[in-house]
Amino acid sequence: MKYTKQTYPIQQLPTGEILSIHAYTFTGSQKRPKIYLQANLHGPEIFGTTLLEKCITYLESQEDISGSVTIVPTANPIAVQHTSYNALTGRYNPMTGTDWNRIFKVNSKNIEELGEQKYYTKQAKKHGQTIEDKLANTLRSISAGSSHILDIHTAGSNSVPHVFPYAKNWEVFLPLQAEAYLLWDEKNTMGTFDDSHITHWHEHNPNPPATCAWEVYHHGKNDLAVCEQRWKQLKTWLESVWEDQEKKETQPLVYSIQQLHNLPAPIAGYYTWLVKPGTTVKQGEIYASVYQPWHHKTIKLTHDKDFYLLGNYGIDAMKEGEWIAMIIEL
Ligand SMILES: [Zn+2]
Structure with missing residues (x-):
C-alpha cells in the first residue's frame, strides 16, 4: 500500500526554520476502523518512533487493510530537541514548566457544536495561540474521529511495560500483552492526549473510542531485540482490531489509575x-x-x-x- 503524507507546521524558530509534524496515512478499502498511532510526545520517549518505523514499513508491504491507519512517529518536534549532558530532557516545556502531555484540555461545548475535526482544525490555524495549544490542537485535528488511539510513551530509566486504557473498553488493548493495565474513566482525566478523546458525552455512548497511552520501554533508548518483541505485540493488536476479535488469552495485572x-x-x-x-x-x-x-x-x-x-x-x-x-x- 502507498501512504499519503501530510506536514503540519508547529513552530518557527528565530532563525526562520520551521519545526513540523509529519503524518503518514494508509487508507484501506473499508471506512472503519480508524486507527491513530503516535510516539515521542515527551522528548526522552524515543523508543516508539523506531517502533512506528517498523509499522509503516509493514503497512507498505500490505495489499489492503480494514479501514485506515494514521501514524505520527514524532508527535512533538519541539521536545525531542531538548538535551543536556547526554540525556534527553523534554518532558516539560522549559519556558513554562508545562508537561507536554497535560496540554489537551477539552472544550466539550465547542466540540459538540462544530464536531471534533472541524473544531480542532479551526483552532490549530488560529494566530497568537501558545505553543502548547498549537501542538495540542494540531495533534487533535489529526487524530479526531479515530476509533482506536494509541499514544506510545516510555517510563523511567527501568520499568515494566504498562498501559493506561479507558476503563470502558480496556480489553481491546489486551493483545499489546503489557504486564500491567491501569484503568481510568471520565472522572479522572488529566488533559493527556489519550484521555482528551473521551469527554462527558461518551458516558452514555455505547461505542466510545478505544484510547490509551502505552508505556513500552525506558527513556532515551533504542534496543533492537525489544523493538522486535514490541512490534510483534503491536502487530497482534492491529490484527485483532482489523479482525474485530477480542483476544483474551493473556492475564495481565489490572489496577485503577488511582x-x-x-x-x-x-x-x-x-x-x-x-x-x-x-x-x-x-x-x-x-x-x-x-x-x-x-x-x-x-x-x-x-x-x-x-x-x-x-x-x-x-x-x-x-x-x-x-x-x-x-x-x-x-
Ligand atoms: Zn510520556
Whole structure:
C-alpha cells in the first residue's frame, strides 16, 4: 500500500526554520476502523518512533487493510530537541514548566457544536495561540474521529511495560500483552492526549473510542531485540482490531489509575535498588539501601504498605522527598 503524507507546521524558530509534524496515512478499502498511532510526545520517549518505523514499513508491504491507519512517529518536534549532558530532557516545556502531555484540555461545548475535526482544525490555524495549544490542537485535528488511539510513551530509566486504557473498553488493548493495565474513566482525566478523546458525552455512548497511552520501554533508548518483541505485540493488536476479535488469552495485572503513586525519597543519600521493576514488595520488606556519606551510614528502606514496583525514575543520588519510583499501592 502507498501512504499519503501530510506536514503540519508547529513552530518557527528565530532563525526562520520551521519545526513540523509529519503524518503518514494508509487508507484501506473499508471506512472503519480508524486507527491513530503516535510516539515521542515527551522528548526522552524515543523508543516508539523506531517502533512506528517498523509499522509503516509493514503497512507498505500490505495489499489492503480494514479501514485506515494514521501514524505520527514524532508527535512533538519541539521536545525531542531538548538535551543536556547526554540525556534527553523534554518532558516539560522549559519556558513554562508545562508537561507536554497535560496540554489537551477539552472544550466539550465547542466540540459538540462544530464536531471534533472541524473544531480542532479551526483552532490549530488560529494566530497568537501558545505553543502548547498549537501542538495540542494540531495533534487533535489529526487524530479526531479515530476509533482506536494509541499514544506510545516510555517510563523511567527501568520499568515494566504498562498501559493506561479507558476503563470502558480496556480489553481491546489486551493483545499489546503489557504486564500491567491501569484503568481510568471520565472522572479522572488529566488533559493527556489519550484521555482528551473521551469527554462527558461518551458516558452514555455505547461505542466510545478505544484510547490509551502505552508505556513500552525506558527513556532515551533504542534496543533492537525489544523493538522486535514490541512490534510483534503491536502487530497482534492491529490484527485483532482489523479482525474485530477480542483476544483474551493473556492475564495481565489490572489496577485503577488511582492506585498509581510516585514514591518520594523518604531520606536523602545514594540509592541502590535491591528489587527490580515488576516485583511486589511486601510491607516491611527491604527494597533499597541508601548510603549517607556525611556520617558514613547505610540505611535499609522499607515501605508501610505492599506495593508493585512499576519502574524507577533513574537518579540514584536523591534529595529527600523527590520522586524515586512509580509504584502501585496494593
Ligand atoms: Zn510520556
